[in-house]
Amino acid sequence: MSKTAYVRTKPHLNIGTMGHVDHGKTTLTAAITKVLAERGSTGFVPFDRIDRAPEEAARGITINIAHVEYETDTRHYAHVDMPGHADYVKNMVTGAAQLDGAILVVSALDGIMPQTAEHVLLARQVGVDHIVVALNKADAGDEELTDLVELEIRELLSAHGYGGDSAPVVRVSGLRALEGDPRWTASIDALLDAVDTYVPLPERYVDAPFLLPVENVLTITGRGTVVTGAVERGTVRVGDRVEVLGAGTESVVTGLETFGKPMEEAQAGDNVALLLRGVPRDAVRRGHVVAAPGSVVPSRSFTARVYVLSAREGGRTTPVSTGYRPQFYLRTADVVGDVDLGETALARPGDTVTMTVRLGRDVPLEPGLGFAIREGGRTVGAGTVTAVG
Numbered sequence: 001m002s003k004t005a006y007v008r009t010k011p012h013l014n015i016g017t018m019g020h021v022d023h024g025k026t027t028l029t030a031a032i033t034k035v036l037a038e039r040g041s042t043g044f045v046p047f048d049r050i051d052r053a054p055e056e057a058a059r060g061i062t063i064n065i066a067h068v069e070y071e072t073d074t075r076h077y078a079h080v081d082m083p084g085h086a087d088y089v090k091n092m093v094t095g096a097a098q099l100d101g102a103i104l105v106v107s108a109l110d111g112i113m114p115q116t117a118e119h120v121l122l123a124r125q126v127g128v129d130h131i132v133v134a135l136n137k138a139d140a141g142d143e144e145l146t147d148l149v150e151l152e153i154r155e156l157l158s159a160h161g162y163g164g165d166s167a168p169v170v171r172v173s174g175l176r177a178l179e180g181d182p183r184w185t186a187s188i189d190a191l192l193d194a195v196d197t198y199v200p201l202p203e204r205y206v207d208a209p210f211l212l213p214v215e216n217v218l219t220i221t222g223r224g225t226v227v228t229g230a231v232e233r234g235t236v237r238v239g240d241r242v243e244v245l246g247a248g249t250e251s252v253v254t255g256l257e258t259f260g261k262p263m264e265e266a267q268a269g270d271n272v273a274l275l276l277r278g279v280p281r282d283a284v285r286r287g288h289v290v291a292a293p294g295s296v297v298p299s300r301s302f303t304a305r306v307y308v309l310s311a312r313e314g315g316r317t318t319p320v321s322t323g324y325r326p327q328f329y330l331r332t333a334d335v336v337g338d339v340d341l342g343e344t345a346l347a348r349p350g351d352t353v354t355m356t357v358r359l360g361r362d363v364p365l366e367p368g369l370g371f372a373i374r375e376g377g378r379t380v381g382a383g384t385v386t387a388v389g
């Protein structure tokens with residue numbers, strides 16, 4: 001009945017794979033767990049267990065299973081495998097907001113494709129400061145062509161402020177590593193070493209009041225409602241009183257787990273499941289925020305700097321003007337908002353503008369918060385809150 005408690009022996013980081021559809025993100029994720037499983041401290045997660053839909057696996061008090069857990073010699077990682085399709089950019093944006101670093105997967109056979117560039121742009125906008133490149137399918141690529149692809153990637157990174165000259169670009173083959181070919185399992189080791197050394201330990205705001213954006217909500221019969229997500233800041237302990245913003249209710253945390261293991265205290269950066277006393281399943285949903293009572297005040301209006309994606313980046317072909325009403329993706333929330341461009345009047349694709357936004361409902365906002373703007377299923381803008389109210 002009792003489960004082994006989570007023991008914090010190594011620093012924990014959140015990373016993830018990004019990149020164009022079919023460039024090999026899921027294969028690489030499986031290969032990483034396979035190589036580390038052979039080192040001993042990680043369980044192998046096969047391809048088809050990574051690609052399954054979260055709903056199918058939502059059992060018990062457990063973490064959002066889009067995440068895979070693994071350990072290197074020095075660190076504990078939660079890894080999210082980001083889907084490549086443009087339709088899933090929403091998930092990338094909301095998930096990437098929590099990433100300490102990212103592995104950009106680029107196929108050596110195809111080079112930079114539209115979603116490669118879009119993900120780098122979005123990573124920048126949501127505050128991912130370090131990108132390690134997995135130049136994948138190197139087993140099948142021609143060497144000279146692969147050199148060109150590498151140059152292209154370094155340029156793309158530099159264009160978005162990622163220091164393309166110094167970023168690690170590691171030639172790997174997820175597929176061959178998964179098959180156990182020693183040359184290519186060594187390439188995965190090299191990639192992991194690059195992640196361990198290039199992505200710094202993030203500063204964790206453990207002393208700030210607790211805040212967790214809700215990613216998923218589950219029910220455990222007989223025990224109550226569970227919310228999952230990554231702790232954005234602060235710490236939370238079993239027995240703590242919390243406020244559920246959006247649900248308009250307070251509650252007490254009666255259980256706390258990470259990757260199915262109970263824990264006494266969760267801190268900024270941890271991926272956790274919180275069991276909440278007396279909160280009906282229907283009262284809370286993705287997009288709500290669980291926080292220390294009284295520590296955040298939700299608001300409806302804000303001012304922001306926004307980059308309007310160009311048509312080439314998958315954005316609009318026509319300008320936006322005051323009265324525009326897209327969806328705003330703030331943390332895990334998805335809210336409609338009215339745009340006021342003030343004297344600018346018009347924002348063309350490719351422009352960076354200041355706008356005032358009035359949201360359809362109150363959400364916790366603060367200066368520096370990154371967000372995405374979407375319309376008809378695609379990302380059309382990315383921005384940062386500069387002032388609230």
Ligand SMILES: Nc1nc2c(ncn2[C@@H]2O[C@H](COP(=O)(O)OP(=O)(O)OP(=O)(O)O)[C@@H](O)[C@H]2O)c(=O)[nH]1
Nearest residue numbers: 021022023024025026027083084137140173174175
């Ligand atoms: N030759 C070769 N093929 C690979 C490699 N990695 C992946 N592939 C193949 O590329 C295809 C796509 O791989 P996935 O891992 O599903 O790619 P993905 O990026 O997760 O795709 P989406 O989730 O659909 O965006 C599959 O047919 C893989 O077998 C590799 O290192 N070498």
Ligand SMILES: [Mg+2]
Nearest residue numbers: 025026083084
């Ligand atoms: Mg995939």
